[in-house]
Amino acid sequence: MGIELQKLVATLDQLLQPTMWKDFCPNGLQVQGKKQINQLVTGVTACQALLDEAIAVQADAILVHHGYFWQGEAPELVGPKFHRIKTLIENNVSLLAYHLPLDGHPVYGNNAQLANLLDFETVGKLELDSGNSSGVGSFGRLKQPMSGSELANVIEDRLNRTPLHIDVTNQLKEQQKIETIGWCTGGAQGMIGLAIDMQLDAYLTGEASEQTFHQAQEAGIHFYAAGHHATERYGVQAVGEYLAGVLDIEHRFIDIDNPV
Numbered sequence: 001m002g003i004e005l006q007k008l009v010a011t012l013d014q015l016l017q018p019t020m021w022k023d024f025c026p027n028g029l030q031v032q033g034k035k036q037i038n039q040l041v042t043g044v045t046a047c048q049a050l051l052d053e054a055i056a057v058q059a060d061a062i063l064v065h066h067g068y069f070w071q072g073e074a075p076e077l078v079g080p081k082f083h084r085i086k087t088l089i090e091n092n093v094s095l096l097a098y099h100l101p102l103d104g105h106p107v108y109g110n111n112a113q114l115a116n117l118l119d120f121e122t123v124g125k126l127e128l129d130s131g132n133s134s135g136v137g138s139f140g141r142l143k144q145p146m147s148g149s150e151l152a153n154v155i156e157d158r159l160n161r162t163p164l165h166i167d168v169t170n171q172l173k174e175q176q177k178i179e180t181i182g183w184c185t186g187g188a189q190g191m192i193g194l195a196i197d198m199q200l201d202a203y204l205t206g207e208a209s210e211q212t213f214h215q216a217q218e219a220g221i222h223f224y225a226a227g228h229h230a231t232e233r234y235g236v237q238a239v240g241e242y243l244a245g246v247l248d249i250e251h252r253f254i255d256i257d258n259p260v
Contacts, residue, residue: 002038003247005029005094008061011247015108015239016101023100024071031068031085033094037061039250042240044232046095048080049256051087057252059093063243065110065236067097102235103185104136108242110185111138113234117158118204119143126182126194137184137191139200145177148222151202161230164208166216166223178202178222185231196221206231207260229258 009029018027041059043050045066054062068081077085088095103110115122115138126137142151152165182195183204189212195203196219203221206228216223237253244251 001248002036002060003249005033005035005037005061008037008040008243008247008249009096011243012063012096012098012239015242016098016105018098018101021100021104025067025097025099026069027098027101028096029094030097031088031093031095033088034060034092037094037249039252040240040243042236042251042253043256044229044236045256045258046084046097047256048084048087050254051084051093053254053256055087055091055093057254059252061094061096062088063096063098063236063240065097065099065102065232067095067099098239100136102239103232105235105239108235108238110232110235111136111183113238114183114185114231115140117234118154120181120183126184126191126198137182137188137194139180139182139195139198141180142178145179147177148202151178151222152224155204155224155226159226159230161227163204163224163226166208166213168216168220168222171217171220176201185235186228189225192216192221192223204231227258228260 037060039059040061041054042063046064121141121143122138123140125135126139127135148167148169155163178201180200181202182200184191185206187207188205189207189209192203192215204224208225240251
């Protein structure tokens with residue numbers, strides 16, 4: 001049982017196509033460990049808690065959405081960053097990370113998986129030129145139109161997280177239900193402008209900024225911030241399950257809860 005690390009990296013690169021994305025961090029193998037991979041652990045962020053739990057279950061490699069070496073990050077290996085890298089090297093465990101490629105994959109990506117979970121029908125990319133396939137966010141329709149509060153309840157039930165909901169029901173001329181929606185997991189609150197320009201009824205992401213409230217109120221669009229972590233738990237799990245199905249490895253997802 002097991003495969004070589006090189007084959008795991010090649011399979012991920014073929015699936016997620018990292019060279020197609022202009023990203024803020026290196027995608028792929030970030031820290032090299034042992035050559036033979038039997039057990040893969042997946043998680044959202046390569047924090048110390050995830051590393052410790054992965055090592056406790058004897059993982060050979062860890063696949064995450066949020067890895068290391070971000071643009072603008074201090075290059076020195078000191079403090080928590082040193083301890084994370086030291087943990088991986090001392091235990092001979094590889095770290096693989098895919099950021100935007102994991103957000104944007106049409107089947108296994110965070111946005112595709114979130115749409116499946118919330119029962120959204122995907123129509124296209126969240127951008128004015130919907131023929132451009134390089135976008136990360138998506139837009140589509142609710143399979144069953146519902147009120148703003150009803151959708152908030154669905155989000156809370158399926159993500160196990162109460163979303164921040166900017167409810168604009170009273171601003172609307174008619175008490176209409178939500179039919180169209182845009183979404184982009186993580187910290188994509190700035191993309192509400194695209195949803196407004198596309199005249200969608202609602203927009204869902206992970207985080208909110210101070211100005212998001214005013215944008216939603218003034219444009220009359222329902223806004224939901226359901227948590228950066230909570231909206232991005234599903235892509236890396238789906239990729240892990242895919243890998244376990246096509247490669248001779250075991251997969252375990254470890255969720256390190258994060259209220260943000």
